[in-house]
Amino acid sequence: MAAAYRVDAQRWSELFSELMDTIEARFARPESRRRVRDFVAGLLAPLPVKNCWTIAEHAGDDGPGGMQDLIGRASWDDALVRADVRDFVAARLGHPDGVLLVDETGDLKKGNQTVGVQRQYSGTAGKIENCQLAVHLSYASPLGHSLVDVALYLPKSWTDDPQRRVEAGVPDTVTFATKPQLAGRLIETAVAGGLPCRWVAGDEAYGGDPQLAAALRGHRLGYVLAVACSHRVxxxxxxxxADQIAVGLPKQAWQRISAGVGAKGYRYYDWAFIALPQAADQHQGHHWLLIRRNRTTGEQAFYRCWSPELVALHHLVAVAGRRWSIEESFQATKTGLGLDQHQHRRWKAWHRWTTLVIAAHAFLAAATTASAETSEGLIAITVNELRRRFHALIINPARRVADAIAWSIYRRQHQATAKSSHYARQALTEP
Incomplete structure (x- = not known):
């Protein structure tokens, strides 16, 4: 088993270097090229909190200024880096039956100065909270799945406020866009970039938008998009x-099919689908209403589906089941890579932090696929386990005691300066 680990570690190191060599080419200055590699390595490290301070300490820098400069001030284009990540994912996980997954996730924030923040519903919190929302695009194939692109949702309270836009560095070209519109742009970029895909999946926020569905048909992309029970077909x-149609279905219309493999076994549901020839439009193709029924509770979920060619029910079920992988990606990037731990208020810094987290996740997804571990009695290596092993075997350098002492002194000096400033400010107004 140890020999298998050594083989895997070497392969992981090669994949990491391959991705980082490509990304580093986007940076003109050698300092930034070095720092971006150290930054992604820091995101992969088991740090209790991830920010420019902790990542700089992990990299052995003498202060956080270099990492802060990389995220906030250095000259580089985050969109081009995400394009590199997309190409890396296409090369390692690409498959003709690939599925593009769209979903949003929220980051809880305090105050009102962080770009995009306002009180709004967050599926992450399950209620209305003060948060940012971002639409993510994930790619899933039989080889694995990874986040590949992102778009920050900017509410009208931001797009219609020139002062807030200037303070947060929001580009003049950015206007209000709904989440389905943002998802459509991400999908269009992925298709134009050559990411091999056949399907798109998303939840009700995207299935209820007819413009998005029409755009997907225009791209000849099949889709399985969740819709509300009140959706009319x-x-x-x-x-x-949709729920009225489900009530009238005979018993033989339902088939028990697995939507994929779960941690505790196959995810079996009862499924039915109904052809909708009346929904045909200029894009031709085939429309269906797909219905999922929980075997225990009887709870139902509904999906609008389309494909340029006829497909069997189990194909649509497989695409619907793929949608859950983006939730796994959100969990992995938030718990292990610091996706929601950023402390940046401005537009550019937010996109750069998120882009480098996506790059780290893409590396992990590719490395798990490339893992040669086949020992009996072990499950396939997971993203979280690979992250821990990669850090222990590849990243973690021999640390000098002097480095730890220097950072302790640096932090305490910074805290002393901040404390003095707070007391001096208070003395101006308090007796």
């Missing part, structure tokens, strides 16, 4: 609610 008996 055209049938030979007129326009009907």
């Amino acid at each position: 055209p049938t030979c008996l007129g326009v009907q609610r």
